[in-house]
Amino acid sequence: MSQVQQENLHTAVQGAVTPNGIQRPHRTLWGDAVRRFFQNRLAVLGFVLVTFIAFLAIFADLIAPYDYARADFSRVLVLPFRDPLHPLGTDEVGRDYLSRLIYGARTSMLVGLSVQTFAVAVGVTLGGLAGYLGGRTDFVVARLIEIMTAFPGLLFAILLITVWGGGLHNVILALGITSWIGIARLTRAQLYQLREKEFVEAARGLGVPQHRIIFGHLLPNALSPILVAISFGIPAAIFGEAGLSFLGLGVNDPIASWGKMVGVSGAYVRVYWHMALFPTILIALTMLGFSFMGDGLRDALDPRLDK
Amino acid sequence: MARYVLGRLVSLVFVLIAVSMITFFLMHSVPGGPFDETNQPLPPAAKANILAKYGLDQPVWRQYLNYMSSVLRFDFGIPYQQPTTTVAELIKRSWLVSAQLGLMTIIVAFGLGIPIGIFAAYHQNSWIDTGVTFTAMLGITVPNFVVGTWLILFFALYLGWLPMGGWNTPESWIVPGLLSKDWIMPVLAYALAPLSVVARYTRASVIETIRSDYVRTARAKGLTSTRIMSRHVLRNALIPMVTIFGVEVPNLLTGTIFIETIFRIPGLGKFFVTSTFNRDYPMIMALVLLIAFVWGITYLITDLLYTRIDPRIRLGSKGVI
Numbered sequence: 001m002s003q004v005q006q007e008n009l010h011t012a013v014q015g016a017v018t019p020n021g022i023q024r025p026h027r028t029l030w031g032d033a034v035r036r037f038f039q040n041r042l043a044v045l046g047f048v049l050v051t052f053i054a055f056l057a058i059f060a061d062l063i064a065p066y067d068y069a070r071a072d073f074s075r076v077l078v079l080p081f082r083d084p085l086h087p088l089g090t091d092e093v094g095r096d097y098l099s100r101l102i103y104g105a106r107t108s109m110l111v112g113l114s115v116q117t118f119a120v121a122v123g124v125t126l127g128g129l130a131g132y133l134g135g136r137t138d139f140v141v142a143r144l145i146e147i148m149t150a151f152p153g154l155l156f157a158i159l160l161i162t163v164w165g166g167g168l169h170n171v172i173l174a175l176g177i178t179s180w181i182g183i184a185r186l187t188r189a190q191l192y193q194l195r196e197k198e199f200v201e202a203a204r205g206l207g208v209p210q211h212r213i214i215f216g217h218l219l220p221n222a223l224s225p226i227l228v229a230i231s232f233g234i235p236a237a238i239f240g241e242a243g244l245s246f247l248g249l250g251v252n253d254p255i256a257s258w259g260k261m262v263g264v265s266g267a268y269v270r271v272y273w274h275m276a277l278f279p280t281i282l283i284a285l286t287m288l289g290f291s292f293m294g295d296g297l298r299d300a301l302d303p304r305l306d307k
Numbered sequence: 308m309a310r311y312v313l314g315r316l317v318s319l320v321f322v323l324i325a326v327s328m329i330t331f332f333l334m335h336s337v338p339g340g341p342f343d344e345t346n347q348p349l350p351p352a353a354k355a356n357i358l359a360k361y362g363l364d365q366p367v368w369r370q371y372l373n374y375m376s377s378v379l380r381f382d383f384g385i386p387y388q389q390p391t392t393t394v395a396e397l398i399k400r401s402w403l404v405s406a407q408l409g410l411m412t413i414i415v416a417f418g419l420g421i422p423i424g425i426f427a428a429y430h431q432n433s434w435i436d437t438g439v440t441f442t443a444m445l446g447i448t449v450p451n452f453v454v455g456t457w458l459i460l461f462f463a464l465y466l467g468w469l470p471m472g473g474w475n476t477p478e479s480w481i482v483p484g485l486l487s488k489d490w491i492m493p494v495l496a497y498a499l500a501p502l503s504v505v506a507r508y509t510r511a512s513v514i515e516t517i518r519s520d521y522v523r524t525a526r527a528k529g530l531t532s533t534r535i536m537s538r539h540v541l542r543n544a545l546i547p548m549v550t551i552f553g554v555e556v557p558n559l560l561t562g563t564i565f566i567e568t569i570f571r572i573p574g575l576g577k578f579f580v581t582s583t584f585n586r587d588y589p590m591i592m593a594l595v596l597l598i599a600f601v602w603g604i605t606y607l608i609t610d611l612l613y614t615r616i617d618p619r620i621r622l623g624s625k626g627v628i
Binding site: 107146147150152154155158159160161162163195239242243245248249260265266269270273276277280283284285288291297 | 318322323325326329330333334336382444445447448449450452456457459460464471558563564565568569577580583584586587591595599603
């Protein structure tokens with residue numbers, strides 16, 4: 001046993017008995033997880049960042065000074081901090097940059113959440129069926145996963161966009177199709193282990209119907225790794241959208257997208273640096289926020305790490 | 308061993324066939340093609356002639372079989388975007404650029420990442436360690452086109468030290484390519500993420516190994532710390548590096564689309580994007596097959612290397628995809 005584990009075990013034993021010998025109050029897995037999460041400084045920072053981006057996304061209509069599509073051809077390519085009407089400048093067709101940055105948060109969040117919803121629906125279903133049923137179903141799903149793994153994810157998304165054309169819906173669909181694999185593999189592996197456990201066997205012996213075994217016993221126990229996977233899947237999807245839009249394969253004009261703003265800025269960046277700097281900062285903050293939060297969540301949901 | 312390798316190769320062939328089928332039928336599943344009227348207004352007879360020349364007038368399954376049989380003869384067809392050359396020729400030219408960029412990136416990522424990781428591990432919980440850990444986190448999280456944009460803004464536009472982009476011709480790359488400033492920013496932007504991964508894993512792995520019983524024994528025996536470091540710690544701590552090598556190398560060698568786009572480097576990634584814009588079927592097919600092949604082979608090599616380095620690992624165990 002390593003030193004760290006010994007230390008952890010030591011503190012865990014100490015924590016179970018309060019100083020005055022009274023039994024501690026009832027603690028649940030989720031209560032513990034929330035407590036651990038908010039004790040983690042980086043996780044809280046991530047939470048704050050994500051909340052901020054989500055706030056921008058939800059209340060974009062109220063916060064943004066202009067509509068994201070409103071172009072003012074008399075004020076094209078204004079540098080930031082020069083014009084009080086456009087504090088962060090304007091873009092190549094005179095759209096207010098601050099407003100487009102705020103609406104960009106909406107695009108990112110929308111893509112991140114929709115793609116993950118898709119990925120979870122497909123991934124948990126296929127992975128769950130494969131892991132629980134085994135046999136022929138498992139064989140088919142495992143081969144499907146293997147083939148999809150041979151495709152580098154973004155490459156396949158680009159292929160799909162090439163065939164279907166760009167646009168918000170197609171971007172979400174293309175990223176969704178390439179992002180369920182991780183969750184499917186995870187769910188499959190989890191159910192593989194869980195279905196042999198004694199409590200499942202006991203439930204089966206008691207005559208619990210199959211769907212209740214799956215939804216009541218197996219999936220709740222596989223929930224925390226899936227949650228962690230989702231928390232890393234959202235930024236991955238946001239990155240995917242930003243990347244596709246950066247290449248010119250993503251959402252269509254006039255929808256605001258940080259990735260597209262960076263991509264377009266390439267032609268103007270020599271003078272109009274703000275067009276590249278601001279959206280990249282927001283992309284970086286979003287990715288950092290989600291990844292701090294994901295790390296915090298992973299640590300919080302792992303009871304072995306209890307401090 | 309030979310049996311295992313053979314099995315893996317056979318399954319790789321099946322995966323490649325599946326990948327080629329998916330790509331081929333996907334590309335042919337929508338109406339329209341590279342010779343649409345919008346691109347080139349042609350008289351019907353001439354268009355029929357062109358379609359016949361490229362075999363596009365035949366049913367899709369027929370086209371697929373034709374294509375695969377010529378691939379087996381290493382004939383990948385003619386790219387629609389540059390009909391005067393062949394796909395193989397075009398890939399050879401652009402792959403050289405991507406490989407050269409990838410090679411320099413690997414050297415930087417592993418050459419800097421491993422020492423930084425070891426250094427951080429030996430100064431665990433100091434401010435150096437915290438700095439390394441935090442920078443590594445940034446490097447892993449922030450997308451490389453964002454890092455590339457920042458480098459351009461700072462080094463090329465604000466300070467004016469480095470060129471914004473471009474790349475020397477492959478012919479002159481061995482020494483002049485290193486001397487030119489073209490490669491500094493792309494390699495830095497490209498290497499930051501793998502460098503961070505390498506540094507982070509090295510750090511974690513070295514810390515774990517330093518605490519192990521056999522290192523304590525070695526210390527108790529009175530071995531010098533350099534000897535403990537080289538013979539006991541590093542040898543064991545660097546085993547996980549093989550996995551990272553296996554994951555990163557095919558990525559890096561096959562070229563990144565973003566770095567090549569942002570720094571205007573004529574590599575594979577750039578060609579992939581232009582090919583998708585032009586719906587250049589032969590070029591897309593060849594690139595997808597090439598990348599899937601490189602991935603498959605590298606995974607196999609990684610697994611084999613693993614057993615070489617760590618004899619405790621057995622090949623062919625079940626239940627792992």
